[in-house]
């Protein structure tokens with residue numbers, strides 16, 4: 472009998488994660504609702520996941536030219552991704568070295584970044600160029616002043632950032648995943664559609680939703696079910712930095728679709744869904760793929776950058792439009808159901824239910840194991856206790 476993890480006496484979040492560590496898939500249960508509603512638990516996730524681990528922020532194509540940049544906030548940290556005029560793409564703290572103002576906003580192409588407050592100016596590598604009326608300061612040398620540089624790695628065309636200078640390199644840890652998805656050559660696909668949305672759900676709900684195939688048939692009956700039904704889902708062996716599943720197609724792709732020659736016939740006929748937690752989920756198709764980059768805003772809201780990347784330059788605009796419409800339609804179905812999930816998770820009546828078979832919801836269990844490895848350790852004093860639901 473699987474443990475009724477919602478009923479553990481004096482249970483804490485960390486203890487629950489330890490309790491389920493390494494349990495078989497067949498004993499898997501959902502997590503208690505407070506994991507998805509408690510703002511103090513989100514703070515722990517912020518400190519121990521998002522401030523320590525690598526998170527994906529977008530695609531290299533977004534900053535393809537020198538001077539291209541985009542800026543955003545990740546769990547309260549203002550970040551600037553910029554393609555320097557020296558040819559290097561960097562992640563910089565978007566925080567002025569004078570008195571802390573956030574410097575750049577939005578995205579674009581620029582020769583320099585001017586802080587709006589006192590007009591300190593930085594070049595595209597983060598070096599301070601000019602600081603008006605600062606010549607008389609005796610302990611300040613402009614040449615030694617630059618925006619703080621953050622960990623930045625590129626993998627399969629995605630940009631990853633790390634806010635912890637002690638973090639181990641990501642590329643090596645993703646080698647097992649690369650063995651599975653390497654032939655699809657995501658790094659050769661090009662971003663042709665991007666959207667930025669705020670969803671009324673916890674970031675984990677969105678990741679779990681994208682990463683389980685159980686709902687493909689019932690929720691997406693008129694869309695994804697027709698091409699990728701739940702019955703064709705297969706769980707993939709997880710690694711320390713990834714988890715995923717594959718799903719076959721109901722029929723072969725039309726012959727005019729073009730995909731990478733490295734792909735086997737079987738790979739061409741298979742979608743691979745993978746996550747690199749905490750922030751990236753990808754749905755690979757042989758000819759085009761989708762991705763999500765997650766940025767938690769609160770326990771119950773998440774900002775998501777989503778996009779479609781396409782293989783080859785043969786695409787007619789109408790085919791891209793059709794792909795976008797299918798993607799956006801299914802995402803809208805997910806968005807609506809996740810608002811209802813979030814509502815139910817905050818209810819006193821909610822008790823964690825059993826997870827479906829490994830091929831359908833094994834990835835949820837893999838995600839919990841990731842949470843357990845990173846959050847299930849010793850409790851610092853003041854660890855949040857279950858039950859403080861956030862209303863908004």
Ligand code: FES
Nearest residue numbers: 567569570586589
């Ligand atoms: S805070 Fe940026 S120039 Fe003063």
Ligand SMILES: [Fe+2]
Nearest residue numbers: 680681801805
């Ligand atoms: Fe979905």
